[in-house]
Amino acid sequence: MKDRLLSMIETMVLIRSTENRLAKLFADGEIPGFIHLSIGQEAVAAGVMSALGPQDTITTTHRGHGHVIAKGIGLDRFFREVMGRANGICAGRGGSMHVADMSVGVLGANGIVGAGIPIALGSALAHKVRKTSAIAATFFGDGAQAEGVLYESLNLSSLWGLPLLFVCENNGWSEFSPTSRQFAGTIEGLARAFGLNYTRVDGNDVEAVALETENAAMSLRAGGNPHVLECMTVRVRGHFEGDPQKYRDPGELAGLEASDPIARAAEKVRALPKGDSDLRAIEERVASRIEDAVRNAREDRLPDFRQAIGDVYTTRREG
Amino acid sequence: MAETRFGKAINLALVECMEGDPSIILLGEDIGQAEGSFKVTRGLLKKFGPERVLDTPISEAAIVGAAVGAAMSGLKPVVEIMFMDFITLAMDALVNQASKARFMFGGQCSVPIVVRTPHGGGLNAGPQHSQCLEAWLAHVPGLKVVCPSTPSDAYHLFKASVADPDPVIFVENKALYAVSGELNPGEIPQDIGRARTVRAGNDVTVVSYGAAVHTVLAAAQILQLEGISAEVIDLRSLQPWDEKTVFGSVARTHRLVIVHEAVKSFGVGAEIAARVAEDAFDELDAPIVRIGAPFMPVPFGRSLEEQYIPAAAAVVAGVRKTLS
Numbered sequence: 001m002k003d004r005l006l007s008m009i010e011t012m013v014l015i016r017s018t019e020n021r022l023a024k025l026f027a028d029g030e031i032p033g034f035i036h037l038s039i040g041q042e043a044v045a046a047g048v049m050s051a052l053g054p055q056d057t058i059t060t061t062h063r064g065h066g067h068v069i070a071k072g073i074g075l076d077r078f079f080r081e082v083m084g085r086a087n088g089i090c091a092g093r094g095g096s097m098h099v100a101d102m103s104v105g106v107l108g109a110n111g112i113v114g115a116g117i118p119i120a121l122g123s124a125l126a127h128k129v130r131k132t133s134a135i136a137a138t139f140f141g142d143g144a145q146a147e148g149v150l151y152e153s154l155n156l157s158s159l160w161g162l163p164l165l166f167v168c169e170n171n172g173w174s175e176f177s178p179t180s181r182q183f184a185g186t187i188e189g190l191a192r193a194f195g196l197n198y199t200r201v202d203g204n205d206v207e208a209v210a211l212e213t214e215n216a217a218m219s220l221r222a223g224g225n226p227h228v229l230e231c232m233t234v235r236v237r238g239h240f241e242g243d244p245q246k247y248r249d250p251g252e253l254a255g256l257e258a259s260d261p262i263a264r265a266a267e268k269v270r271a272l273p274k275g276d277s278d279l280r281a282i283e284e285r286v287a288s289r290i291e292d293a294v295r296n297a298r299e300d301r302l303p304d305f306r307q308a309i310g311d312v313y314t315t316r317r318e319g
Numbered sequence: 320m321a322e323t324r325f326g327k328a329i330n331l332a333l334v335e336c337m338e339g340d341p342s343i344i345l346l347g348e349d350i351g352q353a354e355g356s357f358k359v360t361r362g363l364l365k366k367f368g369p370e371r372v373l374d375t376p377i378s379e380a381a382i383v384g385a386a387v388g389a390a391m392s393g394l395k396p397v398v399e400i401m402f403m404d405f406i407t408l409a410m411d412a413l414v415n416q417a418s419k420a421r422f423m424f425g426g427q428c429s430v431p432i433v434v435r436t437p438h439g440g441g442l443n444a445g446p447q448h449s450q451c452l453e454a455w456l457a458h459v460p461g462l463k464v465v466c467p468s469t470p471s472d473a474y475h476l477f478k479a480s481v482a483d484p485d486p487v488i489f490v491e492n493k494a495l496y497a498v499s500g501e502l503n504p505g506e507i508p509q510d511i512g513r514a515r516t517v518r519a520g521n522d523v524t525v526v527s528y529g530a531a532v533h534t535v536l537a538a539a540q541i542l543q544l545e546g547i548s549a550e551v552i553d554l555r556s557l558q559p560w561d562e563k564t565v566f567g568s569v570a571r572t573h574r575l576v577i578v579h580e581a582v583k584s585f586g587v588g589a590e591i592a593a594r595v596a597e598d599a600f601d602e603l604d605a606p607i608v609r610i611g612a613p614f615m616p617v618p619f620g621r622s623l624e625e626q627y628i629p630a631a632a633a634v635v636a637g638v639r640k641t642l643s
Contacts, residue, residue: 057392081425107391108424112415118384119416125385126392129344129370136388149411152381159376213397223557312422312460314429314484 002272005265008050008206010282012042012262015066017286018075021294022065022082022096022120030298032084036063040204040236043261044169045070047209048137048229051217055073055134057105057123059116062097064109067139072104079293085300091311092303114140114147117166121153124164124226135163135220143174145183145190154194157226165216166196166228169203171235176247191228203231204261207268224260234259322499326359328470329435331490331502332396332477333360337367340395343481345372346382347399347435347485354421356401357437379405379638386432387420395431395481402448403438403490406456417486418461423441429484434478439492440617440628449617449624451529451581456488457558457590463511464558466490468532470500472515472555475508483511492530492580504553514561516568520550523574523638526565526591528554531578531629538634557587565591566599573604574641579632583611608637 019037026035038045045066052058052071060067069078071087081088082096089101100108107123110116120138127134131152145168157164166187174182191198197219201212209231216227236256238245245253257263269275323331337343349356351374364372375382379400386396400406406413417430438612440449457464465480465487467473473491480487506515517532518539527535532553539549550568554560569575575595577588588609595607610629618624 058386089425090423090427093425094423098423100420100427102391102424102427107388108420110416112411115384115411115416118381118412119388119391121381121394122385122388122390122394122396122462123389125344126389128393129389130393136392149380149384152376152378153384156378156381156385158371308422311426313463314421 002269004050004171004210005207005269006282007277008046008210009265009269009279010069010286011046011049011070012265013282014286014289015042015045015069016262017239018069019065021290023241025083025294031082033095034240034242035082036240037237038063038066040228040256040260041169041171041207041233042066043206043265044167044203044231044233049055050210050211051213052135052137054104055132057107057120057134058138058139059107059123060109061113061116061141063110063141064099064139065096068099068101068106068109070074070100073099073101073106075289075293075311076296079297080300083295083297084302085275086303087300091092091308093308099145114144116140117144118149119171121157121162122163124157124162125160127163128160133221135165135217137165137167139167139169141174142168142170142172142179142187143182145179145185145187146174151190153194153235154190158194158196162226163220164226165220166226168228168230169233170230171233173235173239175239177213187228187230195225197225197227198230199227200230200232203233204259204264206261206265285297323470323502324496325470325473325491325498326357326496328474328502329359330361330363332474333363334366336478336481337363337371342393343395343397344389345397345399346375346386348375348401350374350399357398357493359371359435359491360399379408381411381604384416384570385421386434387412387416387430390430390432391420391428397433398433400434400436403436403452404447404450406434406436406452408420413456413462413486413488413609415593418459421485422461422607431484433480433487433489434491435491437491437493439494439512440624441494443619443621443624445619446616451579453488453490453557454581454586457587461486462558463487463556464490465511465556466529467493468495468529468553470498471502472508474502476511476555479508479510486499487511490529494530508555511556512559512561514555514564515553516550516564517553518549518551520548520572522548522572523576523641524550524552524565524568524572525576525634525638526552526554527578528557528587529580531580534629534631535634537631538638541631541635542638544558545643547638560591561633562594563640566595569599570602572603575603576608576610576634576637576641578610578629578637580628581611583609584614586611605641608641610634610637
């Protein structure tokens with residue numbers, strides 16, 4: 001029990017510290033492009049992934065660092081990728097929004113809202129056709145509720161009885177607009193309309209997320225209906241790093257400490273014997289791993305352009 | 320030797336591919352019970368069962384998106400998009416996902432999907448069921464685009480498309496479904512990207528693909544009567560296209576006409592003309608001529624559609640222009 005909680009805390013701390021480090025690197029100009037942070041939402045990634053195995057596959061979003069880290073991507077190759085280096089997991093061609101690691105079942109973060117959903121649908125279909133016990137999970141935000149491909153995928157998953165877990169991270173924001181102004185329905189209503197199972201969970205309670213995912217995954221592996229897990233959470237940072245969030249009421253962000261998923265989980269551990277020292281050890285381990293990864297990324301070479309252009313096709317016959 | 324219809328040739332190729340590789344599944348609207356709008360998947364549900372031949376709802380975005388995910392998870396999906404016009408609804412999966420996954424993920428995966436789709440007019444199917452949109456797809460790095468003109472090429476190129484590890488759009492002209500021919504009449508395409516010289520000639524090179532190849536051959540016969548010898552090249556695949564064969568022919572004939580059913584502006588012909596003008600300008604004795612549909616939607620009415628689709632007479636006129 002304590003071991004499991006500690007392990008999920010370590011995952012959350014790893015995600016939080018990684019993203020804090022990314023924010024600093026981005027501000028210092030060491031990360032090109034733009035990045036979207038999931039600070040405050042780590043319990044969804046850590047909780048869901050604690051109930052998935054290496055054979056299970058996921059797709060995620062532009063705000064996907066937490067999911068790929070929790071699924072087990074090597075931190076070294078993650079940092080190298082986000083910093084645009086040759087030995088990044090995607091050879092420096094994808095960056096923050098397109099991190100993928102097929103070896104641990106990450107079929108890609110995605111720059112297109114909702115686009116990962118049908119990809120996970122197809123992965124779930126493959127698991128079923130190949131008669132494995134694996135399941136697929138697709139992470140999407142509440143902003144994706146307005147995308148039509150979500151409805152197509154809910155419908156198909158239900159028709160075909162696929163082992164697919166839809167994880168809606170509901171942080172209340174669709175990029176720069178409150179979702180209340182963007183979406184007239186509810187994901188629960190959609191799930192019920194298509195005959196899927198549905199659970200809503202406090203997405204900042206990592207143990208609750210883990211428990212609900214375990215139940216859903218068990219049912220999916222036994223051939224149950226596809227499942228929608230709605231995780232209520234909070235987006236602490238802007239849509240992208242550097243977003244001044246002028247569209248947000250300053251009061252909304254005050255008092256967030258009380259709902260912080262890491263603080264809440266740590267509180268439980270502190271009450272246990274040796275809790276404080278366990279937490280300190282986690283902080284130290286994570287900090288050292290991140291500093292190693294950043295150093296290695298900085299030392300890595302830049303990607304080779306000719307190698308990049310040679311990878312557009314697997315095979316190609318030139319005329 | 321027995322003749323096989325174009326649609327049946329693809330059906331045979333599908334059967335042989337599926338028999339040889341259990342990871343191949345079919346996805347599409349009405350392809351199972353109803354055996355496909357043009358009956359290309361006839362008998363396949365019965366032969367391979369509902370686990371491998373999946374009737375989908377009318378959800379093009381999810382179908383092609385799912386094919387991408389299934390391909391990343393060990394299957395080889397073959398998708399039918401009922402009319403090429405409907406591919407607009409699946410463009411995210413093709414343009415942002417399938418085409419880019421290999422590159423964007425650093426070569427970690429390929430996306431071995433084949434999307435079969437019929438294009439072209441001739442059925443009075445109107446503006447939303449007749450378009451030739453292949454140039455859009457040929458414009459996207461990471462996609463391959465194949466468009467056969469004969470049953471034999473359809474059979475062999477379909478097999479090559481399934482064997483190909485990258486996403487292939489396999490375009491079938493609706494007017495060809497009724498065309499018959501032998502399946503092994505000599506030169507057989509082993510892979511994608513090799514053109515076929517259908518007819519040797521000395522005076523002008525006419526490059527085409529798909530159903531327009533037959534229009535060009537009819538024009539070549541008319542021209543022959545006038546003593547003009549046209550070399551006819553069937554590209555067979557548009558991305559990649561066989562530059563070597565086209566350039567080699569132009570170097571001998573010094574004149575180039577490009578013919579396709581798709582709208583002329585910004586089409587496949589524009590790319591070929593530009594490349595030849597860039598790299599073989601000195602070989603040309605006359606301006607390049609492009610023949611394609613006018614810049615308008617495909618009209619419904621029979622008399623309108625007949626004027627819309629480039630006819631042999633237009634090809635003859637185009638060739639004469641290069642020789643005048």
